[in-house]
Amino acid sequence: MARNVEFNEAAAIQKAMEVFWKKGYNATSLRDLTDAMQINSSSLYNTIGDKQQLFLRCVQHYTDIRKQDWDKRLSSKRSALSVLVDYIHEAVNIIINGEDSCMAVKSAFEVATNDERVKQILVADDQRSYQFLHDLIKKAMDKGEICNDEDPALLADYFNSTWTGWYESYILHKDPVKIKRMAEYFIKQLTK
Amino acid sequence: MARNVEFNEAAAIQKAMEVFWKKGYNATSLRDLTDAMQINSSSLYNTIGDKQQLFLRCVQHYTDIRKQDWDKRLSSKRSALSVLVDYIHEAVNIIINGEDSCMAVKSAFEVATNDERVKQILVADDQRSYQFLHDLIKKAMDKGEICNDEDPALLADYFNSTWTGWYESYILHKDPVKIKRMAEYFIKQLTK
DNA sequence: GATATTCTGAAACAAATGTTTCAGAATTGT
DNA sequence: ACAATTCTGAAACATTTGTTTCAGAATATC
Numbered sequence: 034m035a036r037n038v039e040f041n042e043a044a045a046i047q048k049a050m051e052v053f054w055k056k057g058y059n060a061t062s063l064r065d066l067t068d069a070m071q072i073n074s075s076s077l078y079n080t081i082g083d084k085q086q087l088f089l090r091c092v093q094h095y096t097d098i099r100k101q102d103w104d105k106r107l108s109s110k111r112s113a114l115s116v117l118v119d120y121i122h123e124a125v126n127i128i129i130n131g132e133d134s135c136m137a138v139k140s141a142f143e144v145a146t147n148d149e150r151v152k153q154i155l156v157a158d159d160q161r162s163y164q165f166l167h168d169l170i171k172k173a174m175d176k177g178e179i180c181n182d183e184d185p186a187l188l189a190d191y192f193n194s195t196w197t198g199w200y201e202s203y204i205l206h207k208d209p210v211k212i213k214r215m216a217e218y219f220i221k222q223l224t225k
Numbered sequence: 226m227a228r229n230v231e232f233n234e235a236a237a238i239q240k241a242m243e244v245f246w247k248k249g250y251n252a253t254s255l256r257d258l259t260d261a262m263q264i265n266s267s268s269l270y271n272t273i274g275d276k277q278q279l280f281l282r283c284v285q286h287y288t289d290i291r292k293q294d295w296d297k298r299l300s301s302k303r304s305a306l307s308v309l310v311d312y313i314h315e316a317v318n319i320i321i322n323g324e325d326s327c328m329a330v331k332s333a334f335e336v337a338t339n340d341e342r343v344k345q346i347l348v349a350d351d352q353r354s355y356q357f358l359h360d361l362i363k364k365a366m367d368k369g370e371i372c373n374d375e376d377p378a379l380l381a382d383y384f385n386s387t388w389t390g391w392y393e394s395y396i397l398h399k400d401p402v403k404i405k406r407m408a409e410y411f412i413k414q415l416t417k
Numbered sequence: 418g419a420t421a422t423t424c425t426g427a428a429a430c431a432a433a434t435g436t437t438t439c440a441g442a443a444t445t446g447t
Numbered sequence: 448a449c450a451a452t453t454c455t456g457a458a459a460c461a462t463t464t465g466t467t468t469c470a471g472a473a474t475a476t477c
Contacts, residue, residue, distance in 0.1 A: 035421070035422035035423035035424080035473090035474065035475060035476085036422075036423045036424045036425090036472085036473050036474045036475075037423080037424080037473095037474070037475080038423090038424070039424065039425070039473085040425095057251065057335055059249065059251035059252045060251045060335075060339075062463075062464065062465085063464075063465055063466080064463085064464085064465095072425090073424095073425060073426055073427080074426095074465085074466075074467090075424085075425065075426070075427090075466095075467080075468085075469095076424070076425060076426090078465095078466070078467075079423090079424070079425090080424095083465075083466075084465065084466090133338070134334060134338075138334065138393060139334045139335070141393050141396050141397060142326060142330065142331045142334050142335065142392075142393065142396070143249055143252075143331070143334065143335055145396055145397065146325070146326075146396060147252075152396075152397065155397055156397045156398065159394075159397050159398075183410075187406055187407070187410055190394075190403055190406070190407060191407050191410055191411075193390075193394075194387075194390030194391055194393065194394045194407065195386075195387065195390050196390065197389050197390035197392075197393045198385075198386030198387050198388065198389035198390050199386055200334075200389075201330060201333050201334065201386060201389045202351075202382075202385075202386045204333050204334070204337050204338060204344075205333060205337065205344065205347055205348050205351050206348065206351075211382055214379055214382070215379070215382060215383050215386065218375075218379055218383055219383075222414070228442085228443050228444045228445070228452075228453045228454045228455090229443095229444070229445080229453080229454080230453090230454070231443085231454065231455070232455095254433075254434065254435085255434075255435055255436080256433085256434085256435095264455090265454095265455060265456055265457080266435085266436075266437090266456095267436095267437080267438085267439095267454085267455065267456070267457090268454070268455060268456090270435095270436070270437075271453090271454070271455090272454095275435075275436075276435065276436090
């Protein structure tokens with residue numbers, strides 16, 4: 034009976050996510066967003082909602098992408114240890130070559146304390162990240178690829194929280210070698 | 226020949242720091258600040274400057290306090306290892322009992338990427354933190370309190386970046402046991 | 418093609434933002 | 448007490464903020 038939405042919502046969310054990711058929630062204005070999304074604010078409010086709802090969608094989108102990556106890696110036929118080591122190396126590359134820090138980390142510090150719904154999305158994301166590491170560590174232990182004298186749950190927790198500090202270090206020092214050396218030590222701890 | 230400044234600048238900076246610390250830079254308005262500082266914006270602009278300059282002073286103040294703490298601990302007569310272990314335990318307590326995350330960490334992610342002067346203050350702070358850890362680790366190694374088969378510079382870098390992830394973890398999960406277990410593992414790695 | 422419905426664009430909205438103004442109060446050294 | 452100078456308070460400033468309005472363009476169904 035009526036007209037359809039003209040703009041591509043998925044593409045618009047992607048664009049908005051990029052802006053939020055780069056500038057953070059509070060430093061991003063609605064003009065910044067509508068400019069990047071190439072839609073009018075009336076369209077935004079008619080479909081997605083206000084700034085907060087848009088941000089939720091963007092954080093959700095960001096964590097969805099990560100989930101896909103973890104799922105893909107977990108379904109690999111290769112050894113758990115090599116999947117883990119590859120993942121660590123790629124995480125380092127993202128830190129070193131990425132334009133911005135992890136959006137989940139930035140959002141945790143900037144908005145999660147004040148916005149329960151953002152926090153919930155990030156908690157779910159963090160649990161998936163934890164589960165990913167835990168699965169691989171457990172599998173590698175069971176197959177004797179790594180030493181199993183440590184609780185895999187503890188190791189997963191510990192390693193899961195480690196990346197965050199590497200992002201901070203790279204913001205401050207922009208020193209790729211520093212990150213790489215920490216990653217090597219990290220892997221050495223695992224494998225020894 | 227003329228009137229003196231009426232308000233206590235140090236106390237005002239302290240108050241402003243608390244607001245910035247809690248809300249972050251962008252979410253803090255000048256009204257928030259002048260309310261907390263109990264001064265008029267004209268006085269603020271006459272003495273300290275604009276919002277950015279005030280923030281710089283606050284971050285500087287925050288890192289000054291940390292420096293004092295490190296200096297005090299370094300001058301302790303006790304063994305390097307026990308100073309280090311105590312410090313870790315107290316860091317955990319601050320994470321668990323503190324009202325907010327570390328202001329240096331929050332600021333690194335929110336503003337350091339866009340404000341070079343803030344970044345410089347945080348870099349200096351990070352270097353002091355690194356030096357503190359490095360000194361203790363080196364001393365503990367030299368006295369045979371901990372195993373010395375690892376480069377103290379690497380360990381200091383690695384441990385220095387570790388706290389940040391604990392803050393994020395605590396924001397998301399509010400789980401004191403999780404942090405404590407990671408800290409114990411951390412200490413165990415050091416001492417073994 | 419008519420019609421009913423929905424979307425879009427531009428403008429307008431009030432409120433909040435960071436900052437400035439300035440008259441008058443306050444305090445210093447003389 | 449004087450005079451010169453500086454600080455303070457309240458109000459005003461122009462922008463920018465997030466959000467809403469609404470007339471008209473667009474389209475899916477009949």
